Amino acid sequence: MIEIRNLTKTYGRRRALDGVDLTLGTGVTGLLGPNGAGKTTLLRCLATTLAPDGGSLEAFGLSPSDPVQRTALRRRLGYLPQDPGYYPHFTAFDLVDYVAILKEMTDRTRRHAEVRRVLAEVDLTEQAKTKARKLSGGMRQRLALAQALLGSPDLLILDEPTVGLDPEQRMSFRALVSRLGERHAVVLSTHQTEDVAALCERVIVMRDGRGIFDGTPSELADVAAGQVWLSDSAPVASRMFWRTADRRYRTLGERPPAADATAPGVEDGYLVLLGEAAA
Ligand SMILES: Nc1ncnc2c1ncn2[C@@H]1O[C@H](COP(=O)(O)OP(=O)(O)OP(=O)(O)O)[C@@H](O)[C@H]1O
DSSP states (O other), X not given: OEEEEEEEEEETTEEEEEEEEEEEOSEEEEEEOOTTSSHHHHHHHHTTSSOOSEEEEEETTBOTTSHHHHHHHHXXXXXXXSSOOOOTTSBHHHHHHHHHHHTTOOOHHHHHHHHHHHHHHTTOGGGTXXXXXXXXXXXXXXXXXXXXXXXXXXXXXXXXXXXXXXXXXXXHHHHXXXXXXXXXXXEXXXXXXXXXHHHOSEEEEEETTEEEEEEOHHHHHXXXXXXXXXXXXXXXXXXXXXXXXXXXXXXXXXXXXXXXXXXXXXXXXXXXXXXXXXX
């Protein structure tokens, strides 16, 4: 459905994308990677808001480099950018309606029905008449998602959708996105390994403008197999350890004295992978 081949993008002397190859289908795909890895740049190319320098990108057989096909592609995608702007004095309804007008939904009755539908989908029906500036951060994030859902796009592109949400909001947001993943292709970027474990069928780890891992969350966790340990005292010889909720020490790497082996999680695999990539 989406084919990306050898995609490159350079800002000045900085290679933000350094030959990305990717094929995407339905379901939820997560892009994970440290700051500056190129996630936003890749999502912006996919959302057709940024032109790559080289390589090819095609979604649903449509290429954004062709103006006519680009317009057709835009009709089939919804995009939640990293910093969605909003007009503070608009109500939730008016904001989504405004985007619907920009999306060329000209029939007023049908457009308003669609605005009500997407507001209900993100559980903001009761806030429809509330001004955007009075909404909480989590509600505003859901409002931004609502505009991306207009017209039931085949492809949803979500750039760090869980940023700024509290744990409860994150949980309901994840439930919403995994529900959407049943019907749409969803690509999201995140710094939260819990997001990936909870809702992505596939995870791509990026670093320095390249994909360095492509697999399921449990395959990513397996990268740290045999390298995760729990002990009662702090491991003196290791720098990769942290306190757990049950007041033990979780160590990545060599086995500390008197430590028990434990099953790796997505975060463990991610950290080991980044450590290996940096070595
Ligand atoms: N408009 C721009 N002008 C110059 N450099 C840019 C621009 N946008 C991004 N970059 C650089 O390109 C690289 C990739 O940035 P990008 O925002 O795609 O990374 P990211 O993985 O999304 O990072 P983060 O997790 O911090 O959002 C970084 O080195 C960044 O500084």
